[in-house]
Amino acid sequence: MTEKKYWKWKEIETHTSINDLPPVPLSLPNYGSLGETGDWRTFRPEIDKSKCNKCYICWMYCPEAVIEIDKDGYPNIDYVYCKGCMICAHECPKKAIEQVREKKEPEGE
């Protein structure tokens, strides 16, 4: 898995081996402190940009802070970490966020 750099104030290395860990049990800030929490979803919020009026209500209410605003000013959801709580879809005043059932992963292989 490739790591995204998140740390804007100071870059830190990501740990690949137990030997890289700090000598004291100090956890360092990073995305995915519990892994890729997008796996939790039963439903996926999908934003219909044609209906969105860029009010950013969804950005305000998303507890997980996975909604980012892209360069055109539209909200964008990071599905790697979105937990599928559906608060965004429920609160969007334009009903621009649809609730779509996640498909089951194909078995085997």
Add this chain to the structure above:
Amino acid sequence: MVKLKELIKDPVAGEEYFLKGNSSCAGCGGELAFRWIMKALGKRTIVVAPASCFNVTIGLYPRAGPAIPYLNMAFAAGAATCSGIVAGLAARKKLDPSMEDITVLCFAGDGGTIDIGIQGLSGAAERGTDFIYICYDNEAYMNTGTQRSGGTPFGAWTTTTPTGKKEHKKNVPMIMAAHGIPYVATACAGYPLDLYQKVLKAKKIKGTKYIHVLAPCAPGWRFPTEQAIEVGRKAVQTGMWILYEIEDGKMTLSGPSKNLLDKKNRKPIEEYIKLQGRFRNISPEDVKVLQKWVDRQWEDLKIRLACQS
């Protein structure tokens, strides 16, 4: 009122301090509250979290969700630890004045505040320790599986009150106001901008600041996760939860609570409790008892507001 478009571009508020992929439950009201508290405080903040969900939501070693120094602390020791940090900082500031802008925050649950942490909190407030204490109130001991606390409302189911709690919620914001501290406020995760502005205000004041945030909890209160904001809003609109600030003893109602002094404007509490499974078995008589308690809270406020003007 602050504008979302401006906040997104703001160098402090536009940043995230509780990083995605942490282990909070989906739709956690406490997580949303913490997100907005940190947007107001920024990265020059030291957080102390006594035993609560917020020792767990930060994720697993060697990673951490909070992008700021964050100390997990023993249950009763939240405010006492902050007192120590504030004293340590005061000594360090003499050598390094650049540390002047550091804020110390205690972020504790209702159990860790209302029941177990209240002595440390009261002591710190009496000494006037310069820190912010925020209680996120999910109205039970949620981390250990929903046991009743002093914050659980009358009639609510928990694992230790299977037939509904028989006692009313303890009014800790008013207990803190009685300490005469410069700033006391209540907030609700359903109104993040109101919370944000209150924390911004608290950050600028010297001395002990106390903010009590109602934080809807989907698994503990038994409602579907997408309803978290709705439940918070209904708590305020029915008057079950009152939004106010007390600045140097002067109380003002804030946000939607401003118009609710008149009972006619308050929605009946049924609108709030029917959304939640924890009130599923409440009897009609108990609903009346709870409604009476709510109305009495407002009558007390009316007297206080009338006396100070």
